[in-house]
Amino acid sequence: MKWRNTYISDFIALIFPELCQACNQNLVQGEKLICTACTYDLPYTNFHLHKENVVARQFWGRIDVSMVYVLLYFSKGGKVQNLMHRFKYRNAPLIGNKLGSIAGAQLLQRKPADHIDMIVPVPLHPKKLRSRGYNQSAQFAQGLSGPMNIPVDMDNLVRVKHTDTQTKKSRFSRYENMQEVFTIRYPEKFKGKHILLVDDIITTGSTLEACGIELLKIEGVKVSLAAIAYAE
Numbered sequence: 001m002k003w004r005n006t007y008i009s010d011f012i013a014l015i016f017p018e019l020c021q022a023c024n025q026n027l028v029q030g031e032k033l034i035c036t037a038c039t040y041d042l043p044y045t046n047f048h049l050h051k052e053n054v055v056a057r058q059f060w061g062r063i064d065v066s067m068v069y070v071l072l073y074f075s076k077g078g079k080v081q082n083l084m085h086r087f088k089y090r091n092a093p094l095i096g097n098k099l100g101s102i103a104g105a106q107l108l109q110r111k112p113a114d115h116i117d118m119i120v121p122v123p124l125h126p127k128k129l130r131s132r133g134y135n136q137s138a139q140f141a142q143g144l145s146g147p148m149n150i151p152v153d154m155d156n157l158v159r160v161k162h163t164d165t166q167t168k169k170s171r172f173s174r175y176e177n178m179q180e181v182f183t184i185r186y187p188e189k190f191k192g193k194h195i196l197l198v199d200d201i202i203t204t205g206s207t208l209e210a211c212g213i214e215l216l217k218i219e220g221v222k223v224s225l226a227a228i229a230y231a232e
């Protein structure tokens with residue numbers, strides 16, 4: 001008798017069915033990570049159609065950005081929290097790629113659709129990258145890159161300072177804390193480029209702001225921002 005991989009994987013699926021990472025229901029054949037119902041039902045912001053959205057307004061007067069886009073609204077106890085928690089803590093990097101490809105398809109329909117040259121993820125400190133195994137922002141960036149057909153640059157923007165956890169700090173002390181955290185190794189590589197800077201979750205926006213400030217020091221650079229979720 002000849003074993004086929006499909007028999008084995010069907011058998012494994014019977015005992016350990018793959019679950020939707022958002023709603024915990026069983027996935028059916030052809031579904032990956034997120035079920036079809038959730039893919040339709042997630043709390044999308046549709047910011048690609050609203051240039052002056054609530055998160056864009058958060059950056060007014062802080063940094064000069066061309067576009068601010070977020071895929072999903074984050075709410076406690078909701079599907080997006082399930083997704084983000086698993087993405088962060090359960091070694092599920094492909095959740096980021098999946099959400100990135102959904103976001104990339106939306107961004108192709110954005111208005112106005114100005115040209116973007118490069119996608120740059122917010123970097124992790126090398127120490128943190130080693131312990132976590134992957135950078136969530138980089139996974140999201142790779143997902144975006146497919147449908148948008150824009151390259152990802154992961155080496156040029158680097159994190160030089162390891163910051164403390166920021167959850168309990170005020171916006172001002174977070175800003176202070178973010179000073180000189182990021183640097184750009186070869187500024188000439190970004191000269192004159194429109195860069196889509198991406199992160200996983202936007203809360204106060206202080207991380208994106210700190211990276212954006214560094215990028216905007218380079219001659220002719222334009223910056224747009226994208227994230228998976230927005231948590232108020």
Ligand SMILES: [Zn+2]
Nearest residue numbers: 020023035038
């Ligand atoms: Zn689901």
